[in-house]
Amino acid sequence: MIRVGLVAGLLVAAAWPLSEALRRPMDARARAGAPGQIADLPGGRTHLIWQGPPEGPVAVVLHGLTTGSYILDGVAAGLAGRGYRVLRYDLYGRGYSDRPRGRQDRAFFLRQLEAVLDSQRLGGELTLVGYSMGGAILTAFAADHPARVRRLVLLAPAGLGQTPPGLADLVARLPGLGDWVMAVIGGGVLRRMTQRVGRARGLPAGLIAAQIAETRFRGFLPAVLSSLRHVLARDLAAEHRALAETGVPVLAIWAGRDEAISAQARDRLAVLNPAAGHLLLPEASHALPVTHVSEIVAAIPPAGS
Template identity: 35%
Template sequence: MKYLISALIVLITLTAVLLLVSPEKKRITNTVRNDSGSEFIQLSEGWTEYELAGPENGEPVILIHGLSVPMFDWDRQFYILAESGYRVLRYNHYGRGLSDRPRGNYDAGRYIRQIEDLMASQNWTRTHIIAHSMGGAIAAEFVKAHPESVDHLVLLAPALYMAEGNTGITLIRIPLLGDIMAMTALSGLLASRAEALFEAARIPEAEEYKNAFREQIVYYGFSRSVKSLFRHDLVKDLSDAYRTLDGRKTLLIWGSRDESIPEDHIKTIESLVPDLELKVLDDVGHMLNMEASQTVNPLILDFLK
């Protein structure tokens, strides 16, 4: 009994310390949503933060952001596409921005269902998709599940195999150790990574985006959602999903200075999808949609015509 009580005290103390260290101190409430100025829609697994613009009769376009940078990822494409006559929808994944952080697995199925629900909410049966980084992995899985629902596909620095050579993901996948890391260090590590990406993009909004990124990590469920993501299928080798894109009109844009998506992964995707159109931008990094929007946007608009 004495040892049981001692173990219980240690467990309670450890839990208290972890909760104190964690940046997650707030809950996403209706008041938070109402005060944010954003639009929200109730989907099958929770509230999703989104934005919709462009003429109602325009061709639909869905923008899918990456691992951790929420939908402001698309600031330099969203309005241009809308002004060009497209009906454009950008949104935050579950666990990002002010979208809900539902319990359960953050696997490909959850991200696919979120897109299905968004399309159903707009009565869309087909759409163009533009996706960045991990968003490319989600897009490939969505096309695999619904090949009839996607017209043109644009992939910006798409993720193929996120777990390969990634020590952080490997550690998070270890039971208990990964749980402790998720509660104490994961949010900070992702914030530091995002800040480095914004700096490398050499954009005037870098400080604004750093602050905007950190706003999402103070809400309960952020690190839990990323931990679950790292423990499920989207971080594995997705060659089979990309292989299903063969024969589909696909544009892939990648920057030669990208330190997140290696060149050999891009070459692998190119080999799996022989018909894709590949554009390599010299001296451009992972946030190519921000850093090189003056080049990326015309490529996208020309491709969608």
């Protein structure tokens, strides 16, 4: 019985690294046909996409926790149509970007963002549009570099209160066990949730398939888990106060039926930065950059204004 228990224990323990090893690597073959370009940055290869008129003012549009930049296709196209030169990139661990190890905390993502800007020689004022976790990252950047920011637009932003699903909250709080659960069953849970929620919201089949595909690549699940434990565990009250003091224009667009962002986040931002503008889309869910593209694009001032 002891020997059987030992073998069973070893098999359970091996399931964690084995599950990750069996997933596809993000390599040249996986990147074949990727739109845009791949930039070799100090932290790893990063997938970039440019859209819009070359002479337009630059807008950096950044995605969230569990997708690549493709979730913002509609918003990026809309802004390009309004005269912006739009830059999107995939955060490490997502899309076509590399999967470097390490804590995915505030500093981790700001290093990637600053490396992207340096690689593209972007030193002037920027319009920043961040969705969910992307909103938290761009808020931190704007607080650190207010002189480089023309406007900050936040789409259902993280950083002022999240309401993660039960599994996400569980794995984030349990080191070791949480890593095992995420590696062994996290992919399946995310795939089922993506299918269920995507169909309920009427999201495009291609978007659902792309998000499901993310879970089959090596490094994606550890990246999501590390982000939950680090950058998404950070409260950004200090950053929003700093933005209020420096006068950076802020517009926050909220979803009335958001299942991922706390309903109190909007009230907190109003207190922290009384000058910030707010737009509530009452019928929108957390998928608002897919389902409410026209309202989002119309709320952002056109290029040159």
